[in-house]
Amino acid sequence: MMQLLYGIVLLTVMGFVAGVGLGIAAKKFEVKEDPRVAEIAKVLPGANCGLCGYPGCEAYAKAIVYKGEAMGKCVPGKKMGVEAKIREIMAKGGPTS
Ligand code: SF4
Missing domain, CATH: 1.10.15.40 (Electron transport complex subunit B, putative Fe-S cluster)
Known part of the structure; x- marks a missing residue:
């Protein structure tokens, strides 16, 4: 049961970190159109x-x-x-x- 909980927590944290990273990258490499x-x-x-x-x-x-x-x-x-x-x-x- 604890392994399942660890897995869920780990995936949640990884998803959050990936989301924040993608958000920062999207802002940093944004191409503004004329x-x-x-x-x-x-x-x-x-x-x-x-x-x-x-x-x-x-x-x-x-x-x-x-x-x-x-x-x-x-x-x-x-x-x-x-x-x-x-x-x-x-x-x-x-x-x-
Ligand atoms: S000719 Fe004019 S209407 Fe036709 S695609 Fe080109 S810009 Fe658009």
Whole structure:
């Protein structure tokens, strides 16, 4: 009976220690995304059609911010003035620029 109790206590302690360790590691190695990605994704049409050459609007937004991709590649967004809105967002600068 005592062996079972020791086993339960040991597993509980190990689980707690592993949880705390993972929590600390998650905070320490957290990768913060440039807020401009979300802002650009918000002004894109959200059609996820792939006409820009990326698998979706968010991938295109990330390419603009992190890879310096051209800002006028969203075909459905041309009539909506998306390129000008993206230029405004990019002109603000960000933590990676
Ligand atoms: S072309 Fe525009 S709407 Fe289509 S996936 Fe690219 S960003 Fe989204």
